[in-house]
Amino acid sequence: MDNVFEVLNERGFIKQTTNAEQIARLLGEEQITYYVGFDPTASSLHVGSLVPIMAMAHLQRAGHKPIAIIGGGTTMIGDPTDKTEMRPMLSLEQISTNGKGILAQLQRYLNLSDDGISNNEKSQIASKAGRFLNNADWLLSVNYIEFLRDIGKHFRVNEMIQAKGYQQRLDRELGLSFLEFNYQLLQAYDYLCLFQEYGCRLQLGGDDQWGNILAGVDLVRRVEGERVHAVTFPLLTTASGAKMGKTAGGAVWLDAERTSPYEFYQYWINVDDRDVSRFLAYFTFLPMGEIQRLGNLQDEAIREAKEILAYEATKLAHGKTEADKAQAASHAAFGGGNLDEAAMPTSAIASERLDSGIPIMELFHEVGLANSRSEARRLVQQGGAYINEKQYRAIDMVVGADLLEENALLLRAGKKRYHRIIIKKD
């Protein structure tokens, strides 16, 4: 079997490493424990987090043991890295709630025990499952004097301010609070704790975290005299330069409540041509040979590759059933044929309302295809409003029961946004 390091490298996951050769050997010869930190500022991860998640999944498949930590403790401080302003601080409860949501999503990709969050894990020591931890568990009980004495002494301020994130803040003479300045120590301390507790020897993270991760590597060496490693992922942007995972409606979340499987699927279908093969390598488990074949498709044929990308990515995030539904709905909506009712956003209205007629603006606004009546008005005026695939441009149009087809109305705003209306049964 290929060394998992090679697999990751081939798929583009690796940007910087402490020592590629040593890491490859380590991964090839031993079962190791590795960790990645996640940001608990929201209750859901979005597609931007998929790179680390997929990397973790590859490693776990190769027999290594993952630890996912959420920075409950560090988030209470705010990470200054590449931020021009401080992050908002969150309460402990908020972080813990968010953590639960995040864990549920990670479990789709990884075999993770959920004991970690409640901090009682005896059974999992020998098991294959990874852990999910909150660094608040060890950071909150830290004693300041002890921390300064045991950890602080290993850090040189001269070196710390070399770090890009800090330097930027200093150069611009934007404020950098002492609180934020400590961030690196805390993150390094995480690595040390995980090494001591679980024998963790590899940390992965976004390339913007390189400095912080290295601080941890150094700390372990100084305190324990052991060599541990770090790998960073390239920061993904789309071909058009935008941040990964942003669309009109905001971020593309992994949570089905926030981004429906259908929307999720559509996100991948709509990616830029130039991103397709890269994304296949990152976000699916397809063999590289297959990915190369798909990546070579040109022009219209590339849609096949996008479909596979969308299907595989949706399957991983939401399961096969949902992926099938999303695919069917997409085919129906864009490939002709009957629209799949199940996968389309749907709402029910009372039949009396239709009998008396509903102004078209009101209808589009009500189902959420327009954020206000004025927006609905513009939509209609500009020719973006469709009912049952027929365009209506008159703003004084009143929708009545006569437009029903099979007891339903299919509203469409623009080319891609659909909403189905059915008659409420009572």
Next chain:
RNA sequence: GGGGGCAUGCUAGAGCGGUCAAAUAGGGCAGACUGUAAAUCUGUUGGCUAUGCCUACGGUGGUUCGAAUCCAUCUGCCCCCA
């Protein structure tokens, strides 16, 4: 502790006291072209019971026939000196 500056729409960023729902750019939306892609072109982009009305330019008061534009004060952010 002392001195100075800034706060405008999704973002950035203009804005002589009237003609400002507020230039311009980006973003968004819609249309054309297409392959549910990119690029390009066009329109649009506070709300509404809609050729008019209401709400908006950090908060509150004031000057004025009239304020985003002037004054006072409060809050927030930033800079310089210590």
